[in-house]
Amino acid sequence: MQRLQFCFQQSTEPRPWFLDGHRLAVAFLEMVGTIFALGIYFFARGGRPDDIESSVGRGLQIIDLEKRLGIFAELHWQEVFLQYDILMTIANQVYAWGHYPVLALIGTWLAIKDPSRFRFLRNVMLLSGAIGIASYWLLPTAPPRLIHLSGIDFGFVDTVHGSAEVVYLQPGPFINNFAALPSFHFGWIALASAGIWVNTKSPWLRALAVAMSLLMWWAIVVTGNHFFLDMLAGAFVVTVCWIAVAYLDRIGMSNRIKELLHFGISYLRTNLKNMVRRCINNFRSYSRDKLA
Incomplete structure (x- = not known):
């Protein structure tokens, strides 16, 4: 009888962190709030009107500075790897699919594993994004692939945006072709690597983290999407923001920011059903009007 009772006793061992229902719910809300904040970032970045002349001029200044520093080697890198189709295919796919999907995967893992540490990295990302927006509006900069708009063709090839084989999904309002400085295509992957x-x-995971940043650095360069200094600037901004957020956490100044973010998440959760229902009704009305 005692053995039978023992068989039916519920296990008192805690569930693994990745099966904890409360953790999953918290992670979901954290990710929804983060996606909402990043949506604002992308709209702000994409809303900058193109200023081709000043953007290309700034790109030429970066080339001149790199030449003075003896590090202008992006064109040579690309020329070497353009000879190997398979390597360029890998580089294109890494650039297109190794950024936001990877950030989402790592963010989800950390939000479930340790929400407080996820919030720290999220705050670093959002603070760096705010600095990036200011730079994109005040200092628009052309990437290597668009330097030819200056009338000087260095020979850079746009292998991602100019290829029919690469699917790089970015809605029109999010696109800013001259948001090259700083590069968060590298900076945020470096942040994710540090988070891991x-x-x-x-x-093994630490080795993967290092390889992830090195692979993205290579892919960005050989696809003609950023200069070395763009990527170094992205890493520098992220590092400064990491230090700033850590300092604010220590002195408790980030509590108000957290309260605002939690308010935004709560508001979104409360109104999400109404928003979805309204969108469905609008779509149905639009469909009926089109059929009529």
Whole structure:
């Protein structure tokens, strides 16, 4: 009888963190709030009207500075790898699919594993994004692939945006072709790599984190999407924001920011059903009008 009772006793062992219902719910809300904030970032970035002349001029200044520093090698990198179709296919796919999908995957993992550490990285990303928006509006800069708009053709090839084989999904309002400085295509992947490094002791995951940033650096350069200095600027901004957010956390100044974010998430959760229902009704009305 005792053995039978033992068989039917519920296990008192805690569930693994990735099966904890409360953790999953918190992670979902954190990710929804983050996506909402990033949507604002993308609209602000994409809303900058093109200023081709000043953007291309600034790109030429970066080339001149890199030449003085002896690091202008992006064109040579691309010329070498353009000879190998398979490597360029890999580079194109890494650039297109190794950024936002990877950030979403790592963000989801960390939001479930440790929401407080996820919030730290999220705040670093949003603070750096705010600095990026200011730079994109005040200092629009052309990437290597668009330098030819200056009338000087260095020989850079646009292998991602100019290829029919690459699917790089970006809605029109999000696009800003001259948002090259700083590069968060590299900076945010470096942030994600740092997030992996400090949140695990696994040598394999840490090796993956390092490889992830190195691979993205290579892919960005050989596809003609950023200069070295663009990427270094992105990494620098992220590093400064990491230090700033850590300092604000220590002195408790980030509590108000957290309260605002939690308010936004709560508001979104409360009104999400109404928003979806309204969108469905509008779509039905639009469909009826079109059929009529």
